[in-house]
Amino acid sequence: MSLHEIKHPLVQHKLGLMRSVDKSTRGFRQLAAEVGCLLTYEATKDLELESYEIEGWNGPVTVQRIKGKKITVVPILRAGLGMLDGVLELVPSAKISVVGVYRNEETLEPVTYFEKLASDIDSRMALIVDPMLATGGSMIATIDMLKNAGCSSIRALVLVAAPEGIKKVTAAHPDVDIFTASIDSHLNEQGYIIPGLGDAGDKIFGTR
Numbered sequence: 224m225s226l227h228e229i230k231h232p233l234v235q236h237k238l239g240l241m242r243s244v245d246k247s248t249r250g251f252r253q254l255a256a257e258v259g260c261l262l263t264y265e266a267t268k269d270l271e272l273e274s275y276e277i278e279g280w281n282g283p284v285t286v287q288r289i290k291g292k293k294i295t296v297v298p299i300l301r302a303g304l305g306m307l308d309g310v311l312e313l314v315p316s317a318k319i320s321v322v323g324v325y326r327n328e329e330t331l332e333p334v335t336y337f338e339k340l341a342s343d344i345d346s347r348m349a350l351i352v353d354p355m356l357a358t359g360g361s362m363i364a365t366i367d368m369l370k371n372a373g374c375s376s377i378r379a380l381v382l383v384a385a386p387e388g389i390k391k392v393t394a395a396h397p398d399v400d401i402f403t404a405s406i407d408s409h410l411n412e413q414g415y416i417i418p419g420l421g422d423a424g425d426k427i428f429g430t431r
């Protein structure tokens with residue numbers, strides 16, 4: 224596995240704005256999509272290309288296209304939906320595989336309640352999107368689901384990650400690459416990331 228903390232100034236600037244307690248639902252939602260878009264740019268940097276010839280304005284010209292696995296985007300309900308539009312800006316033809324997982328607020332254990340994956344997920348690269356990687360339980364449950372369906376190429380895009388969750392995901396799934404805008408300090412006693420963003424789902428959906 225490889226862990227990528229994206230230090231691009233635009234990513235850091237936008238994430239900084241998201242951390243403000245005063246950020247509106249609309250502003251938070253917009254920034255989640257924008258950072259999701261920038262993380263997608265980084266997470267697709269190494270996609271393989273192949274050359275092919277087309278008829279250009281001045282005759283034949285050799286151009287390039289992405290070769291190999293197509294993409295399925297995997298938003299983890301609910302909060303992952305907040306990043307989805309930003310990801311689709313860059314990969315508009317991607318299929319969407321929706322996974323529903325919430326974590327029990329007392330035990331912090333993941334509870335899976337929905338799964339509708341692309342039928343050809345075994346031949347696609349999955350980009351899982353969720354703003355928060357806290358204990359790592361929800362991410363591990365999602366990766367388990369994708370692997371059980373035959374998916375072997377998986378990348379996780381999260382706005383903020385806690386060291387505890389990174390360690391757990393890495394131990395369970397060493398082949399999965401993680402892209403994040405920030406590795407934060409730690410989890411508090413309630414399992415919230417510090418400094419973090421608060422409850423990302425509530426902020427995106429305005430349900431606070």
Ligand SMILES: O=P(O)(O)OC[C@H]1O[C@H](OP(=O)(O)OP(=O)(O)O)[C@H](O)[C@@H]1O
Nearest residue numbers: 300301302325326357358359360361424
């Ligand atoms: O790493 P973990 O400890 O599993 O925590 C992270 C999960 O918690 C949040 O979802 P939540 O359970 O709040 O569901 P929601 O998106 O429906 O609000 C978040 O969006 C992640 O999915």
Ligand SMILES: O=c1cc[nH]c(=O)[nH]1
Nearest residue numbers: 357415416421422423
């Ligand atoms: O800090 C956290 C941890 C889990 N889920 C969130 O939305 N925020």
Ligand SMILES: [Mg+2]
Nearest residue numbers: 422423424425
């Ligand atoms: Mg939530």
